Amino acid sequence: MNEYILEANHLTKTYTQRSGRFGFAKSQVKALNDVSIKLRTGKTLAVVGESGSGKSTLARCLLQLQSIDSGEVIFSGKDLGKLNAESLRSVRKDLQMVFQDPFASLNPRMRVGDLVGEGLLIHGLGSAAERQTKVIAMLNRVGLTEADMQKYPHEFSGGQRQRIGIARALVLEPKVVVCDEPVSALDVSIQAQILLLLKELQQEMALSYIFISHDLRVVRHIADDIVVMHQGCVVEQGEVADIYERPRHVYTQNLLAAIPGKKIVNG
């Protein structure tokens, strides 16, 4: 097996922004500036940075949800940027995403059973009965019940919706899951539940995670490797334990110093 399941080399992405009076002028914003990352198989790579650092753009570019200006994304030996629409769709089954906002990312008019089973339907996996069995198994695994299939998203709490989002991504048995701030909208108690669930599922299903977050305490807990982004550039990357103990870049040092409540050693 390859040591790295997903690699991105020299990604750049520039947005054009209207600026000046009445927006007649245009200016360029470099959202990604020569970004290279490597995701180890079965591990979790955290991407941290403040808002505007380009971490969400990176996530979207990795999954080809957004076009890149230059650079390449290699997933199991294939350059995703060079695939045609059809083969890209079949690869997408292995690349799934869990979104930040469990309130906005689920279609309010679909029942949970349809939401979770949608991916299976699109990729044409199994018969209707087989799909149903898979959906039920997945819902049970994330802590929901078969009866929940008939309900709509608004009937659930934030934590439960995030469980639905996770079930929806994992029912396809992907290899890589990109989690874009999956716990930042949740209470700390619910956050702990979801983090543990993600960790358990990683073990069981041999998943590799890209974990986008601005909370360095959460990252310390879940990630093996870390990439620190600032204004579209990677300023530092390496193993989590290493970076937390010996941050080399000033920006990383500032981020670590800003973690609230370092006085709590054990609570």
Add this chain to the structure above:
Amino acid sequence: MTDSINTVQPLLQLQDVSISPKTSPSRLLVNNVSFTLEAGKTTCVVGESGSGKSLTALSIMGLLSQQLQLTSGKVLFNDKESGVQDIALLSDKALQKIRGAKIAMIFQEPMTSLNPVLTVGYQIGESLTMHLGLKGEVLKAKIATLLEMVGIPSNRAGSYPDELSGGQRQRVMIAMSIACEPRLLIADEPTTALDVTVQAQILKLLDELKTRMNMGMLFITHDFGVVADIADNVVVMFRGEIVEAGSKEQVLSNPQHPYTKALLACVPDAEGKKDLKPIDYAWLSDNKTLSAGT
């Protein structure tokens, strides 16, 4: 309006405050909440969503929504001029004089709590004109001083909220709230929407202003990290009740109530040494009778 000036009285004292919907007075959303806050000190109210921490804060300002009511309890506010009075009994008109002048509030979302079509200078000046009657050059000078106090160049007074970053907008909110030098500042999750480095700056600013102006600060948060940085005292709320209260050191390093312990066990630490343990709510409900600590 009980006893006159009493220096022993704390700045704010909540006595058995209960809040319920008007339509079902027996369903208590906040149940018998009591705590005190002294001038120059910060009390953090911690709890999950739905624990009643924001309702408690809103009830102090008399800002509960139309559907809710204060079923019982007193909100004793110790004001230099009028002595200790139960501000829950005041009329709306009397409350107007206190809100913004003696008790001020900062909200979570600096984007939605500023008016997008007015300059920030105008918005800061509003309460100065209303409560202190400042006008013209005096008003301008005061706005400039306030902006510099919160770390924004005074020439930004003519800017509109959309021209400022999230952190700057929250600084404007702080400038608005401290404009009339309130005795009590209520901050409802003021840093939750901000980046971690900006959060650290805002917490530092609030702490400095609190000391400089000898304000009492009631700080609502769900983040124990923030509590450790800013609090003197901590009140932990769970399902509308206070389960534990005490000094920061006491509550954080030697929690008594099982809920406080469980909540602390959910907080990831920056060293990554701790195993996370989610709260077992079923177990907690069975053990709700356990003593609530000090």
